[in-house]
Amino acid sequence: MSTPDPAYRRPIDLKHGRVDLAFGAGGQAMAQLIAELFARAFANDYLARGDDAAVLPALTAGERLVLATDAHVVSPLFFPGGDIGSLSVHGTINDLAVMGARPLYLAASFILEEGFALAELARIVDSMATAARAAGVAVVTGDTKVVERGKGDGIFITTTGVGALPAGRDPGGARAQPGDAILVSGTLGDHGMAIMAQREALAFESEIRSDSAALHDLVETLYAATDASAIHVLRDPTRGGLASTLNEIAAQSGVGMLVDEASIPVSPAVQSACELLGLDPLNLANEGKLVLICAPHATASLLAAMRAHPLGGEAACIGEVCIDPQGFVQLRTCLGGRRMLDWLAGEPLPRIC
Missing domain, CATH: 3.30.1330.10 (PurM-like, N-terminal domain)
Known part of the structure; x- marks a missing residue:
């Protein structure tokens, strides 16, 4: 240049x-x-x-x-x-x-x-x-x-x-272990729905804004909150959303996952828009959120560190890694049943990133 x-x-x-x-x-x-x-x-x-x-x-x-x-x-x-x-x-x-x-x-x-x-x-x-x-x-x-x-x-x-x-850090998709906790840093689906609303000129009662943000400072905060070996997987759930991200990690690690629907943070505006349009917020792209899979003993300290950071105020622990030779990701629904949380099929929101 x-x-x-x-x-x-x-x-x-x-x-x-x-x-x-x-x-x-x-x-x-x-x-x-x-x-x-x-x-x-x-x-x-x-x-x-x-x-x-x-x-x-x-x-x-x-x-x-x-x-x-x-x-x-x-x-x-x-x-x-x-x-x-x-x-x-x-x-x-x-x-x-x-x-x-x-x-x-x-x-x-x-x-x-x-x-x-x-x-x-x-x-x-x-x-x-x-x-x-x-x-x-x-x-x-x-x-x-x-x-x-x-x-x-x-x-x-x-x-x-x-x-x-830095020395000592080695997160990777193949490092999730049974018993690990699954954390997310905030509400899901904001970016994907913001793009959809802007592209289709949809007007909602509350404006939906993209969560686009740089996550490196949040990651540094997490490493300062625990020993590096306790952080097993970090991933930003972009295209395909949380559902595809968890399935990708489960396949890499050869494990299963059980996620609680009631614990997953989704803003009321995104939830309402998804219900109106027939979309699943867990399939929508995010550009300023991360998924963290960590050793159980570090869950409380990492969740507190997330919530103390400007980009993690609505962080939540949403489930755990389990033994499953099939590598299935399951969602424990609000009604008490279970369903498969599968990969995104197709592309409901083209050109989102």
């Missing part, structure tokens, strides 16, 4: 202008877009060098590198509680955080469609920059491509993150 001086031509009209094919052609127009928009928004010493990659400081002894990448194609681009820009930062930071890593740096790749409004692009980039600064993470390199009109959908963003995993 080179950042030459744009003085050779008049400034780009970021208020009324449109993306042009020349912005992705590798010439002066592309260099000017990078200098006047991306480099200005993400300003840091690594990016200012203008090289093809960033040379980063070595990690301290005992820490391991963690790398994560994610593509973001949400529609609509702007929604209550966020937009594709902040979402692209939060999504990759969270992929690092649930591995126990401290996020350090981000790379960003933009695929733009010819004719996309530069004002909207600037708004998205500014949102990304704000989210990255708030998380203490620098966007240190990137790439921009432009496709012909009609061959894209405005903007797609891919972000790649680098993090540092």
